[in-house]
Amino acid sequence: MSQDFxxxxxxxxxxxxxxxxxxxxxxxxxxxxxxxxxETDDHLSYVVRLxxxxxxxxxxQGLYWQAKLEQIGVPxxxxxxxxxxxxxxxxxxxxxxxxxxEHLYPTLSSTVRQRLACAVAxxxxxxxxxxxxxxxxxxPWMAILHTVLERSEREIASSGLxxxxxxxxxxxxxxQHGDDWAAVRPVxxxxxxxxxxxxxxxxxxxxIIDVDEMWFGxxxxxxxxxxxxxxxxxxxxxxxxxxxEYLKLSERQLRVVDFYALLYCVRFMGTVGQxxxxxxxxxTDPGNIPLLEHLAxxxxxxx
Numbered sequence: 312m313s314q315d316f317x318x319x320x321x322x323x324x325x326x327x328x329x330x331x332x333x334x335x336x337x338x339x340x341x342x343x344x345x346x347x348x349x350e351t352d353d354h355l356s357y358v359v360r361l362x363x364x365x366x367x368x369x370x371x372q373g374l375y376w377q378a379k380l381e382q383i384g385v386p387x388x389x390x391x392x393x394x395x396x397x398x399x400x401x402x403x404x405x406x407x408x409x410x411x412x413e414h415l416y417p418t419l420s421s422t423v424r425q426r427l428a429c430a431v432a433x434x435x436x437x438x439x440x441x442x443x444x445x446x447x448x449x450x451p452w453m454a455i456l457h458t459v460l461e462r463s464e465r466e467i468a469s470s471g472l473x474x475x476x477x478x479x480x481x482x483x484x485x486x487q488h489g490d491d492w493a494a495v496r497p498v499x500x501x502x503x504x505x506x507x508x509x510x511x512x513x514x515x516x517x518x519i520i521d522v523d524e525m526w527f528g529x530x531x532x533x534x535x536x537x538x539x540x541x542x543x544x545x546x547x548x549x550x551x552x553x554x555x556e557y558l559k560l561s562e563r564q565l566r567v568v569d570f571y572a573l574l575y576c577v578r579f580m581g582t583v584g585q586x587x588x589x590x591x592x593x594x595t596d597p598g599n600i601p602l603l604e605h606l607a608x609x610x611x612x613x614x
Contacts, residue, residue: 317335319361319396319397319399320332320335320347320349320359321335322396323359323361323392323394323396323401323403324349324351324357324359324403326394327391327392327394327403328351328357328391328392328403330351330352330353330355331351331352332349332350332351332352333350333351333352334349334350335347335348335349335350335359336348338358344360344361344362344363344366344369344370345360345361345362345363346358346359346360346361347359347360347361348406349406355406356406357391357403357404357405357406358388358403358404358405358406358520359401359402359403359404360401360402360404361396361399361400361401362399362400362401363399364398364399367395367399367400369523369524370400370401370402370523371400372523372524372525373402373521373522373523374390374393374402376522376523376525377390377522379441379443380438380441380522383437383438383440383441384437385434385437385438385519386434386516386517386518386519387518387519387520387522388404388405388406388407388518388520389404389405390402390403390404390405391403391404391405404520407510407512407517407518407520408510408512408517409510409511409512409513409517410510410511410512411507411508411509411510411511412427412506412507412509412510412511413506413507413509413540413544415511416506416541416544416546416550417544417546419511419514421547421549423514424549424550424553425549425550425552425553426514426553427509427511427514427515427516427550428550428551428553428554428557429553429554429557430515430516431504431505431509431516431519431554432554432557432558434504434516434519435500435501435504435530435533438499438500438501438504438525438530439498439499439500439530441499441525443499445527446497446499446527449497449527449528451492452492452495452497452528452529453485453489453492453493455526455528456485456492456574457485459574459578460478460481460482460485460574460577462578462581463478463577463578463580463581464478464581465581466581466582466585467577467580467581470581470583470584472580472583472584472597472600473580473581473583473600473603473604474580474604477573477576477577477580477604477607477611478577480573480607480611481570481573481574481577484570484573484611485570485574488566488567488570491563491567492529495528495529497527497528498527498528498529498530499525499526499527500525500526500527500528500530500532500533501519501522501524501525501526501533502524502526502532502533502536503521503524503533503536504519504533505533505534505536505537505540506537506540506541506544506550507521507537507540508520508521529567531560531564531567531568531571532571532574534551534554534555534568534571535567535568535569535570535571535572535573535574535575536571536572536575537550537551537554538551538568538569538571538572539572539575539576539579539606540575540593540594542572542602542606543579543593543594543599543602543603543606544593545602551568555568566613569610569613572606572610573607573610573611576603576606576607576610577607579594579595579599579603580600580603580604580607582594582595583595583596583597583599583600583603584597
């Protein structure tokens with residue numbers, strides 16, 4: 312962590328909570344914001360999220376959705392203070408007990424993974440009960456999927472690191488599911504709440520984090536994205552299987568999940584080589600190009 316950020320964290324905690332910082336360490340999982348694990352002089356721990364100026368709106372959106380989610384009983388860290396310092400919006404959060412599921416996953420038994428999958432599925436279902444005025448202006452689901460593919464296509468062409476033919480294959484598969492997309496209504500879900508953004512303590516979910524990006528559409532997308540993430544981590548997908556079984560998905564819905572997994576293979580091909588906020592990540596590591604293309608090939612082989 313730079314000395315510049317050291318000083319910002321010290322000011323934020325001192326002014327916001329009236330405490331002294333004795334340790335501040337950057338988390339290595341944040342991709343959009345700078346996120347710090349902070350210990351104060353009274354031996355309590357906090358999380359500080361700093362948003363660069365161009366991402367200030369995302370942080371404010373997260374505060375909006377946090378308030379909505381708290382009202383329906385979604386387990387979230389408490390917010391102690393919000394504000395702005397040197398153009399960076401910030402939030403001071405409670406430090407939930409435990410660690411990220413993404414980190415713990417390789418150490419957990421299949422039974423525990425399956426139980427956690429059911430807990431996360433329940434949280435996504437609870438999120439799906441949200442009603443909000445923004446739902447009424449949500450774009451058609453197929454238009455949203457087209458946007459994801461178009462952005463991926465531009466980035467793959469720009470970097471030249473991955474084979475662009477998978478964009479065309481994904482686009483063809485998407486057209487084959489046209490009836491499925493037409494039936495999708497704008498239900499709220501967190502697209503990156505799967506193996507990510509879940510905090511686990513003693514093999515139980517203690518809460519979820521990072522609620523900035525609320526999507527409105529087909530929540531099965533979060534499952535497909537999680538499937539690709541786990542395969543990139545070179546872990547088995549019993550967690551995903553348990554999630555699908557919990558929801559009692561039909562064969563048709565399982566094919567939709569596999570399409571979303573293909574969509575995110577392509578999406579991650581687009582992010583390969585990007586630095587984002589500098590944290591290492593399986594979705595941006597150029598070393599994962601062969602694995603991404605192998606996963607895409609396998610998904611393309613499925614009917």
